[in-house]
Amino acid sequence: MKPGRIVMLVLGTLAALLGLGLLAGAGFTGWANYQQRDGGYFTTPSERYSADSYALTSPRLDIMTDARPGIDPAVIPGSVMLRGSTADSAKQIFIGIAPQADAARYLTDVRHSELTEVRFSPFRAEYRDVAGTKPPARPADQTFWTASATGAGSQELKWDLRPGNWAVVIMNADASTPVSVDLRGGARSDLLWPVFLGLLIGGIVLLAVGVPLIVAGAAGLGRGHPPQGPGQGPQPGIAYANSAVQPYAGGQPPAGSYVYPARLSGYLDPNLSRWLWLVKWFLAIPHYIVLFFLWFAFVITTIVAGFAILFTGRYPRSLFNFNVGVIRWNWRVAFYSYSAIGTDQYPPFTLARTGYPADFDVDYPEKLSHGLVLVKSWLLAIPQLLIVGVLTGTMRGWGGREGYWDDGRWIQQNAGISLIGLLVLIAGVILLFTGQYWRGLFDLLMGLNRWIYRVITYVALMRDEYPPFHLDMGPSDPGDLQPLAPAGPPAAPAYGQAAPAYGQTAPASGPPAPASGPPQPGQTSQPPGFYGIGGPPASVPPEVREGRGGPESPPPRP
Numbered sequence: 001m002k003p004g005r006i007v008m009l010v011l012g013t014l015a016a017l018l019g020l021g022l023l024a025g026a027g028f029t030g031w032a033n034y035q036q037r038d039g040g041y042f043t044t045p046s047e048r049y050s051a052d053s054y055a056l057t058s059p060r061l062d063i064m065t066d067a068r069p070g071i072d073p074a075v076i077p078g079s080v081m082l083r084g085s086t087a088d089s090a091k092q093i094f095i096g097i098a099p100q101a102d103a104a105r106y107l108t109d110v111r112h113s114e115l116t117e118v119r120f121s122p123f124r125a126e127y128r129d130v131a132g133t134k135p136p137a138r139p140a141d142q143t144f145w146t147a148s149a150t151g152a153g154s155q156e157l158k159w160d161l162r163p164g165n166w167a168v169v170i171m172n173a174d175a176s177t178p179v180s181v182d183l184r185g186g187a188r189s190d191l192l193w194p195v196f197l198g199l200l201i202g203g204i205v206l207l208a209v210g211v212p213l214i215v216a217g218a219a220g221l222g223r224g225h226p227p228q229g230p231g232q233g234p235q236p237g238i239a240y241a242n243s244a245v246q247p248y249a250g251g252q253p254p255a256g257s258y259v260y261p262a263r264l265s266g267y268l269d270p271n272l273s274r275w276l277w278l279v280k281w282f283l284a285i286p287h288y289i290v291l292f293f294l295w296f297a298f299v300i301t302t303i304v305a306g307f308a309i310l311f312t313g314r315y316p317r318s319l320f321n322f323n324v325g326v327i328r329w330n331w332r333v334a335f336y337s338y339s340a341i342g343t344d345q346y347p348p349f350t351l352a353r354t355g356y357p358a359d360f361d362v363d364y365p366e367k368l369s370h371g372l373v374l375v376k377s378w379l380l381a382i383p384q385l386l387i388v389g390v391l392t393g394t395m396r397g398w399g400g401r402e403g404y405w406d407d408g409r410w411i412q413q414n415a416g417i418s419l420i421g422l423l424v425l426i427a428g429v430i431l432l433f434t435g436q437y438w439r440g441l442f443d444l445l446m447g448l449n450r451w452i453y454r455v456i457t458y459v460a461l462m463r464d465e466y467p468p469f470h471l472d473m474g475p476s477d478p479g480d481l482q483p484l485a486p487a488g489p490p491a492a493p494a495y496g497q498a499a500p501a502y503g504q505t506a507p508a509s510g511p512p513a514p515a516s517g518p519p520q521p522g523q524t525s526q527p528p529g530f531y532g533i534g535g536p537p538a539s540v541p542p543e544v545r546e547g548r549g550g551p552e553s554p555p556p557r558p
Contacts, residue, residue, distance in 0.1 A: 005220035012213025013293045016300065019206030026199035033192035041081045041186030047123045048087060049170070050180040051113035054136050056127075058115055058168040060100045063161055077190035082149075082168070083156040084183035092173035093181055094139045094150040095157045102144040103167040110136045111177075136175045214300045215319070221351060222318035222325070257478035258468040261363040262457035264450045266335045267475045268442055269343040269357060274435050276344055277428045280337040287333045287347060294326045302460050309373045309461060320364055323460060325351025328360040331453060339420060340445050341428055342437075360453060362462050369464050377459045384455045384467055391448055392418050420448055447473035 036042060049056055086093045098106075111132035118125050140150050146166070149157040150173050170181055301319045308316050332347040334340070335358035343357045353359060372380070417425070427441050454467040472478055 002220055005217045007217075008213045009217030009221070009297055010293055012210045012215075012217060013296050014210070015206045016210030016214060017296065019203045019210055022199045022203030022206065026196055026203055029192050029196040029199060033196055036188045036192070039188075041079075041188045043081070043184055043186035045120055045123070046083075046182050046184040047118075047120070047125070048180065048182050049115070049125055050087070050178065051127055051129075052178045053111045053113045053129065054132075054171065054175060054177050054179065055107060055110065055112040055139075056115060056170040056179050056181070057103065057107070057112055061166040061168070063163055063166065079158060079160045079188055081156065081158050081186035081188075082183065083154060083186070084170070084181045085154040086172065087180040087182060089152075091176070092150060092152045093155050094148065094169075094171045094173045095155060096139060096145040096148040096169045096171075097157070097159050097166055098145050098169065100165040100167040103169055106139075106142060106144070107132070107136065107169075109134050113179075136171075138173070138175050139169065139171050140173060211300055211304075214297045215304055218297050218301045218322040219316070219318040222320065222322035257472050258470045259479045260454050260468060260477075261365075261463050261465060261479070262360070262454050263362070263477040263479040264331060264360045264446075264453045265475060265477050265480055266331075266340055266342050266358040266446055266449075268437060269345065271344070272341075272431060272437060273344050274432050277341040277431065280341060283346070284333055284337040287329075287337075287349075290349065291326075291330055291333065294329060298323055298326045298460075306373050306377075306461055309368045310370055313367050313370050315365060315368055315462065317364065320362075320462065322351065323462065324360070324362050327362075327453065327456060327460075328353065331360045331449070332356055332358045334358075334449070338424060339449050340442070341424055341431075342442065362457055365463055368461070372464055373461055376464070377461060380466070381455065381459050383469075384458070387469075388452050388455050391420055391452060420445065423448075443473040443475070446475055447471040450477065 032042065082095050084093055084095060107130075109132045112130050113127040114130060116126050116128050139145075140148070146162075147157055147159040149155040170179065170183065172179055301323055305315050305319050305323075308314065308319075329347070329351060331339075335342050336345070336347050340358075345357065347358075348354050348356060353361065423441060423445055427437060427445070430441075431437055448471070450472055451467070451470075457463055458465075458467050
């Protein structure tokens with residue numbers, strides 16, 4: 001891959017991510033500013049606060065205490081609101097805000113309760129009781145209050161913020177005990193509008209810089225790797241001749257299979273480690289970091305490609321190559337670490353097709369529908385997305401509760417893992433204790449992953465053909481019609497028959513050996529239905545044993 005294009009992609013992704021973050025902040029700030037229109041406030045729910053004392057007080061409120069003396073209060077463009085009433089309708093309420101020092105002198109040796117913590121979901125108030133022996137004077141008779149409200153029924157206090165140390169005091173107007181009030185608080189700020197404008201402009205500028213960098217980087221990487229036809233990826237039956245997972249005999253897919261223009265394949269490593277699958281998720285962390293940037297770029301380039309399809313009916317070739325490469329990269333990592341654990345070979349850091357045992361490719365469409373691009377990714381794909389959600393989403397409890405509130409926090413209630421994750425876990429446990437991978441389970445995992453990646457192809461606007469509701473199991477995709485290469489050296493001529501000259505083919509001495517079946521002489525027997533974990537048979541030549549193909553390798557299909 002080209003270093004310059006990679007740098008452009010990374011810088012563009014970082015700029016676009018920061019821009020999206022600023023736009024998200026602008027959206028929240030704009031909504032908040034709209035909510036406080038016409039002199040409105042952001043308010044808390046009305047809750048009851050009660051204490052067996054003479055007064056409820058807030059902790060010390062420090063507002064710009066490091067400001068220079070004589071600072072203009074207008075530099076704090078905000079205000080607070082308190083609205084409340086007594087629980088006993090026969091009593092009157094007093095709400096006051098005063099300098100903290102004055103409030104402390106007023107309540108010296110007076111039993112009162114300081115509000116230390118409030119939680120609203122569910123509501124819970126915690127207090128710190130301050131002991132005292134004398135009753136207070138009536139609060140309305142004091143002259144140090146900066147703002148106050150008193151009377152029967154609901155009373156409201158509004159106060160513009162000022163620098164200093166402040167305290168809120170709530171009492172019965174007659175200074176009696178206990179205190180029980182229904183109280184609601186609110187706040188507003190005149191800074192929200194300029195903050196909204198700053199975040200909006202900053203986000204747009206960063207997106208205007210980041211998106212072109214992403215598209216240019218992705219296009220450059222896509223131009224470096226043109227699409228390749230079937231057969232130019234891994235060669236089943238050649239590089240993986242020892243694996244019991246063989247492609248379709250005779251080069252034909254099984255009856256009832258569906259050929260889709262997105263092809264996914266994966267071939268089981270015959271020498272899987274019993275325990276390595278336990279740490280593959282950790283070993284793949286470098287790939288996860290790279291894939292984070294690639295998938296973000298994938299989303300941006302898909303949106304750009306959508307507009308190109310809408311107006312031209314064509315998917316830009318370089319962006320198509322890049323997006324297919326991202327999905328291919330993701331599938332190789334998934335096959336290695338969490339979706340199949342089918343190989344111990346570390347995935348390569350490349351978008352191009354390689355000889356890796358897991359591969360993905362999509363046939364480039366010469367023409368795409370102008371109209372379908374508007375609806376297929378979200379509307380037409382809904383049935384398929386529901387199925388993919390079942391395969392990859394977490395299973396919920398059958399009781400119908402997905403979560404609950406506990407101590408002010410939402411607790412998510414999950415009953416298990418995804419279906420694919422569960423099947424991979426079962427395969428890993430079998431591998432750990434037996435050293436073998438169950439054939440039916442591997443084929444099922446390949447079918448489920450093939451279904452998911454077909455849907456990804458459709459949702460990413462790469463094809464107009466609707467993904468089939470069909471589970472095509474097995475390592476080879478029905479669209480890969482590769483002929484089988486022999487798993488060992490050519491058969492020796494029959495007794496009495498001359499060996500063929502160089503470049504000629506030996507005549508068949510009998511029916512061809514089946515693609516799968518009982519062990520041949522020189523091979524190790526395996527339990528039926530399992531892929532044994534061990535070395536290749538002695539009959540396999542070194543070049544095949546090492547995954548380099550052999551003299552009988554078939555040419556790539558044009």
